[in-house]
Structures are given as structure tokens and as C-alpha cells.
Amino acid sequence: MRILLVSRPHPEGARDPFTSLLPTGLGYLNAVLRENGFTSSLANLSTASWRQVEELLRRERPAILGISVFTHNRFESLRLAALAKKVDPTCLTIFGGPHATHAFESILVKYREVDGVILGEGEETFLDLARAVERGDRSLTGIVGLAYRKGAKVHSVKRPPVADLDVLPLPALHMNDAWGCDVRRQLEFIITSRGCPAACRFCSSPRFWGKSLRFRSPRAMVDEIRAIRDRYGLIYFSLRDDTFTVRKDRVIDFCRLLLEEKVHILWNCQSRVNAVDEEMLIWMRRAGCECVQYGVESGSEKILAYLGKQITPEQVRRAAKATRRAGISLSIYLISGVPGETDDDLQATLTLISNILPHDGHVAPLAYYPGTALFDEAVREGRVGADLFERERGAALYVRRDPFVARSMETLLRALTRVERKARFGPADFTAQREFLGYCHGTNLGQGEWLEAKGDIGKAEALYREIVERQPENPWGWLALGGLHGSRGDVTRAGKAFERAISLVPAHVPAYLALGDLRLEEGDQRGAKQLYETAKRLNPRDTDVGERLRMVVAERGTKKGDT
Incomplete structure (x- = not known):
């Protein structure tokens, strides 16, 4: 069967x-x-x-x-x-x-x-x-x-939710033959809990998962990450829990295990502005967290109340300040087109954006979904029919369709773009982060990339070298050194750095591709092809690998024809 x-x-x-x-x-x-x-x-x-x-x-x-x-x-x-x-x-x-x-x-x-x-x-x-x-x-x-x-x-009869999430087997151990699936891209996304402490009116999550929050243990979380890293070579992860930081003790234990066991990953997560504090964010940054995405939605207290967010703009400001101070990139989600939203509400959101300086932001119109208080209320009040999702064929069914929605979305996106340059971490930020956190490989990587962009290669290299000297088992330092030397044409030193990264994470596809590119620069088509073929075996659906292989085969064929 x-x-x-x-x-x-x-x-x-x-x-x-x-x-x-x-x-x-x-x-x-x-x-x-x-x-x-x-x-x-x-x-x-x-x-x-x-x-x-x-x-x-x-x-x-x-x-x-x-x-x-x-x-x-x-x-x-x-x-x-x-x-x-x-x-x-x-x-x-x-x-x-x-x-x-x-x-x-x-x-x-x-x-x-x-x-x-x-x-x-x-x-x-x-x-x-x-x-x-x-x-x-x-x-x-x-x-x-x-x-x-x-x-x-x-x-129908409802079933009680799974009590112990740790008993569930890991999806990563059973995905090698998934049809049409780029397994490495798929496994970057991990969920470590079920449920959410909030009751936002536009979200169906609370009714789907039930009222109780259930958590995987820090031990199980780290074991899954290590299994994926060892099998598929991933060293960057996105933790997609509705609110990853809802339990401070679990987050800190998770970070402590990552550090003690020298797992050396980078990762991001989603959270709420009233579910983080400075101590937790420090642990997260030291353990490799590079970005937190917050559901901010609006800078207007009236709109936040309508959406059932149970947060205030002041809480947003405090969380944003603590996140930036820890050296973690700040990403925010915003919602436009809320019933009753006015230009004054829009201005409150624009002011908030200017205050908190997000590195990244996403804007979406408010939409109806089954299982939400928002949709149930609209049906009760006769604003939409109960058969909305059968009658309308759109991928998303928006609450408002008037000109204000498009104008507010465009205005918010422009505001996010405007603050992008000012939001970037610079020399003063990196200095403050070092004083606040002590040594942190994420800080070194971020500052090194900034210095490379400014052309200060010597200082960037020193930061990357500090990583590999303090943590020789950390692949991120070697990958950064390989990229830096490769960009400067130092093929020999770049190759040694990428080889070291591969020795630490033998299934890391990007390192094989980078090393193959170096071999190609040296005119070693055979060596490049072997490295690309290894990458292809590791990840058959990677389009970058396929393009490189086609390029090498075409180049070798051309050279044979020329001779």
C-alpha cells in the first residue's frame, strides 16, 4: 500500500x-x-x-x-x-x-x-x-x-494534541527521495514548538494548534540541527515557530547547547516584541542568531487593538532597541488596509519605522482566513458571506480594496527603503557590540563584510582570522576567509580555506561550488567538473550546480574543437 x-x-x-x-x-x-x-x-x-x-x-x-x-x-x-x-x-x-x-x-x-x-x-x-x-x-x-x-x-471528533513533541521522528531522516523537492532548501526551515501565546484576530494558528503551547526540548532541537548539518551540510537555519522566544529558559538552554557543543550555525527566528529581553537576546546572538522577525503590524495603538495584538508601540521600541544593541538584525512585519485605518494611523507607523530603524520589512494587506476571529465577525455582521472562500478564487481575499490600501502599502515600502541605509550597522555599532557581547563570531562576520565592502581588506581578514584562531572548528570563519581571498585573486589561500570548511562540514554544497570556481579560474576544468559533480550528487536539484556543470562541459567542448 x-x-x-x-x-x-x-x-x-x-x-x-x-x-x-x-x-x-x-x-x-x-x-x-x-x-x-x-x-x-x-x-x-x-x-x-x-x-x-x-x-x-x-x-x-x-x-x-x-x-x-x-x-x-x-x-x-x-x-x-x-x-x-x-x-x-x-x-x-x-x-x-x-x-x-x-x-x-x-x-x-x-x-x-x-x-x-x-x-x-x-x-x-x-x-x-x-x-x-x-x-x-x-x-x-x-x-x-x-x-x-x-x-x-x-x-468529526477532535483529537487531543501530541503531548510530547520530542517523540516525533525527524523529517530530515526520511526525505532523500522526495519528488520535486530541493531537500537542502526545505530543511533550512525548522519548527520547534506548536501553538502561540497570542490571540491575534487575523491569525488562525490558535484554533489550529489548540490553546496549549507545546515545546520540543533544547536537546532535541540541537540534535535535529546537528543531524541536518551532518547529512546535508546546512549551517544556516530559520526557526519558524509562531513565537520562538516565548519560553526564556528554553531559548537560553538551546543557545548554551549550541555554544558548548560547538555546533557553529547562523540562524533567524520569529517572535513578539513582548516576548524578548536583553539577556535572552545576548545569548541568542552569541549562539549565532543573526535576525529576529517581529510581528509589529502597526504603529497605531488603535490599529493594534483592532488586530488583537496585545502589544504597544513602546514595547516595539524597547524590543527593537534591545535587538539592535545585541547586534541582531531587526526585521518587521506590517499590515495595511485595516478597517478604520486612516492617514493618522499610517503616520504613526511611519514614525515608528523612523524610530526603530528596521534592517528589513515586509508589508501585506489584511486578509480574511477561515478560523480567524476577523472572518467570523465579518460573517456575523454580513460584510462577507460564509461561502467567501468557495465563491472567490483569489489566492488571498483582502478585507479592504479601496485606494487607501495601495497608497499605504507603497508609502510603507518607501519608508522601509529610506531607513535601510541608516539602519545598517556601522563602526560605532560594531564597537559597542564587542563591548556588550565580548567575542562573537557573528559580530566578526558582520563587521568583516562591512569592511570588505569599504575596501579595508586587511582589517576584514583580521576579523575572520580571529574566528578561526578562537574556533578552528567553525566553518563560517574559513568560508569568510575563502571568499575574501578568492575575491582578491589569491586562489591558493582561498582554496585552502574552502578545503578546510569542507573538512569540517563535508556535505556543504556552497563550499564545493566555490572551490570549483577557483579551479576553473586556474584553468583546471577537470578539477572543477569533479567538484561540481560532487555538489550535484549532494544536491541534485540545485540549479546553480547544473549551470556550472553545463558551463564546464561547454567550455571543454569548445577547447577540444579549437584544437
């Missing part, structure tokens, strides 16, 4: 670096199924044509097709289910994910091509489903956590 777990984004998100990835939840489902003896596999359909999708379904002939459904890809998911039924009418099509969870009744009532919907997190529910189907029971009845049709009615 074969099980196929898939995701296909809306066409607008097919090339997006985030929405084009497989949802992390599918990786966990796949790992649980495999470790319990089932033949399960993953497929990322973001770049596949519908003809290729049909060919995949005919080749795999899954008994169960699990489809991850978000609001943006709800119609693509329905088309997938219909296509699976066309290929094999006996295939069980099972939806899961946030949109499916919150809209399960309307999905099952209106779309016969969908057999069932997993509610909330799905590891235990999908495993029970697979066991039932393996026994020959395809009725879907009696499976806790699964919604299904019986006659004209929809039946």
Missing part, C-alpha cells in the same frame, strides 16, 4: 521562496508513517505541470493521497483530489492543513472528490487512518481527528 503526501501552491506562489516549499507538517507525517512500516513518500508539485502531476499519480498509484491545504492553494488542492479520483477512483483523498481544518464542513459537503479532512495536527490521525486502510477498512469511521461524510452528514 502506497501513501503519497503532496502540496501544490497557487501559481502566484509557485516561485515564492517560502510558499513553494513543502509544508513542514508533511515531513512529520511522512517520517511517522515510514517509521511505522508504511511505504510513504513526499512530492512537491510547485513546478510540475498538471500533465506531470497526472503521470506521477499514475506511476505511484497511491492508496491514500494526503494533500496539504492552505487558503492560497485551496482550488489547486481540489483539482488535485479530482485528478487523483480520475486516475484511480479507489484512491482515498485526504485533506489537511489550516484551511482544510477550519473549513472542513463546507469542503466535505460541497466537494465529493474529497474523502476526509484531518483536523489540526495529523501525525497520530494519519497513522490510524493508514492502519485502518491496511486492514481493509476504508469506511473512515472511528478515526479520532478525521472528519468524513456519512450519508448527508459530516462527522
Whole structure:
């Protein structure tokens, strides 16, 4: 019995670096199924044509097709289910994910091509489903956590959430054969907790995960990072918890383990401005955190209250100051197009941007999603229909569509661009960070890059050398030295630095590519090709590797023709 777990984004998100990835939840489902003896596999359909999708379904002939459904890809998911039924009418099509969870009744009532919907997190529910189907029971009845049709009615029983997240197997150990998936890019994103302490009116996360917050232990977090680093060569990670810093003791223990065990990664995370303090940020920076992304949304207290953010602009200012002082890049999310938002509210946000100096910012219009207080209120008040997501086909359904929204978005984006130069860390910042933090390889890397850009190669090299002298097992110092020497044409010293990085992280694809480029500069096409081929074996879907290999083959062919 074969099980196929898939995701296909809306066409607008097919090339997006985030929405084009497989949802992390599918990786966990796949790992649980495999470790319990089932033949399960993953497929990322973001770049596949519908003809290729049909060919995949005919080749795999899954008994169960699990489809991850978000609001943006709800119609693509329905088309997938219909296509699976066309290929094999006996295939069980099972939806899961946030949109499916919150809209399960309307999905099952209106779309016969969908057999069932997993509610909330799905590891235990999908495993029970697979066991039932393996026994020959395809009725879907009696499976806790699964919604299904019986006659004209929809039946469902919620399942309690997984109590101990550490018992779940690691997705990274079961992804080598994922179809259409750049595994290294996929595994950069890690989730270490489930749930959020907030209750923002525009977010469905609290209803999806339940009221309780559950956490993976620092030991499990570091073990996963080390496993991915050793197997796939990744040394940069993005921790995508809704609020990574909600438990200070866990964050500090995680950072302490990274430092004590000399894991030497760089990473970023998401948080709330009322869930960080200076001590925590110091630990994070020393352990390699280079960016924190905060959900700021607005500088207007009125708008923050409407959104249910439970934060104040003053808390934003304090968190931003502490983040910048620790030498961590400050990234913010903003929302425009909120009902009742005026030019005065917009000005409050512009003032806040000028005050906090974010290094990076993202702006999005306020949108409706099922499972949110915002959508429920709009339905109750008659502003939108309960069938909004079936009637409207847009990837996102915005709350406001008047000219103010476009104008405010453009104004906010311009403001973020204007402060970008002023927000960058400079000499005074780096000096203050060194006094505040002591030695920190992240500070050395940041200051070294700044000095390189200014042409002060000698001081930059000294900072990189300090890393490898203090931490000879830290690949980031060697990679920085390799890049610096390579940019100066010192191929020999650059090559030795990249070779050292490879000895520390043997599966680090960028180091092979950089070393291959150096060999090419020396005229060693054979050596370059061997290095590119190694990189290709490590990451078959890396387009940079493919381009380099084609270039080497073409160049060697040209030289043969010339002779």
C-alpha cells in the first residue's frame, strides 16, 4: 500500500521562496508513517505541470493521497483530489492543513472528490487512518481527528494534541527521495514548538494548534540541527515557530547547547516584541542568531487593538532597541488596509519605522482566513458571506480594496527603503557590540563584510582570522576567509580555506561550488567538473550546480574543437 503526501501552491506562489516549499507538517507525517512500516513518500508539485502531476499519480498509484491545504492553494488542492479520483477512483483523498481544518464542513459537503479532512495536527490521525486502510477498512469511521461524510452528514471528533513533541521522528531522516523537492532548501526551515501565546484576530494558528503551547526540548532541537548539518551540510537555519522566544529558559538552554557543543550555525527566528529581553537576546546572538522577525503590524495603538495584538508601540521600541544593541538584525512585519485605518494611523507607523530603524520589512494587506476571529465577525455582521472562500478564487481575499490600501502599502515600502541605509550597522555599532557581547563570531562576520565592502581588506581578514584562531572548528570563519581571498585573486589561500570548511562540514554544497570556481579560474576544468559533480550528487536539484556543470562541459567542448 502506497501513501503519497503532496502540496501544490497557487501559481502566484509557485516561485515564492517560502510558499513553494513543502509544508513542514508533511515531513512529520511522512517520517511517522515510514517509521511505522508504511511505504510513504513526499512530492512537491510547485513546478510540475498538471500533465506531470497526472503521470506521477499514475506511476505511484497511491492508496491514500494526503494533500496539504492552505487558503492560497485551496482550488489547486481540489483539482488535485479530482485528478487523483480520475486516475484511480479507489484512491482515498485526504485533506489537511489550516484551511482544510477550519473549513472542513463546507469542503466535505460541497466537494465529493474529497474523502476526509484531518483536523489540526495529523501525525497520530494519519497513522490510524493508514492502519485502518491496511486492514481493509476504508469506511473512515472511528478515526479520532478525521472528519468524513456519512450519508448527508459530516462527522468529526477532535483529537487531543501530541503531548510530547520530542517523540516525533525527524523529517530530515526520511526525505532523500522526495519528488520535486530541493531537500537542502526545505530543511533550512525548522519548527520547534506548536501553538502561540497570542490571540491575534487575523491569525488562525490558535484554533489550529489548540490553546496549549507545546515545546520540543533544547536537546532535541540541537540534535535535529546537528543531524541536518551532518547529512546535508546546512549551517544556516530559520526557526519558524509562531513565537520562538516565548519560553526564556528554553531559548537560553538551546543557545548554551549550541555554544558548548560547538555546533557553529547562523540562524533567524520569529517572535513578539513582548516576548524578548536583553539577556535572552545576548545569548541568542552569541549562539549565532543573526535576525529576529517581529510581528509589529502597526504603529497605531488603535490599529493594534483592532488586530488583537496585545502589544504597544513602546514595547516595539524597547524590543527593537534591545535587538539592535545585541547586534541582531531587526526585521518587521506590517499590515495595511485595516478597517478604520486612516492617514493618522499610517503616520504613526511611519514614525515608528523612523524610530526603530528596521534592517528589513515586509508589508501585506489584511486578509480574511477561515478560523480567524476577523472572518467570523465579518460573517456575523454580513460584510462577507460564509461561502467567501468557495465563491472567490483569489489566492488571498483582502478585507479592504479601496485606494487607501495601495497608497499605504507603497508609502510603507518607501519608508522601509529610506531607513535601510541608516539602519545598517556601522563602526560605532560594531564597537559597542564587542563591548556588550565580548567575542562573537557573528559580530566578526558582520563587521568583516562591512569592511570588505569599504575596501579595508586587511582589517576584514583580521576579523575572520580571529574566528578561526578562537574556533578552528567553525566553518563560517574559513568560508569568510575563502571568499575574501578568492575575491582578491589569491586562489591558493582561498582554496585552502574552502578545503578546510569542507573538512569540517563535508556535505556543504556552497563550499564545493566555490572551490570549483577557483579551479576553473586556474584553468583546471577537470578539477572543477569533479567538484561540481560532487555538489550535484549532494544536491541534485540545485540549479546553480547544473549551470556550472553545463558551463564546464561547454567550455571543454569548445577547447577540444579549437584544437
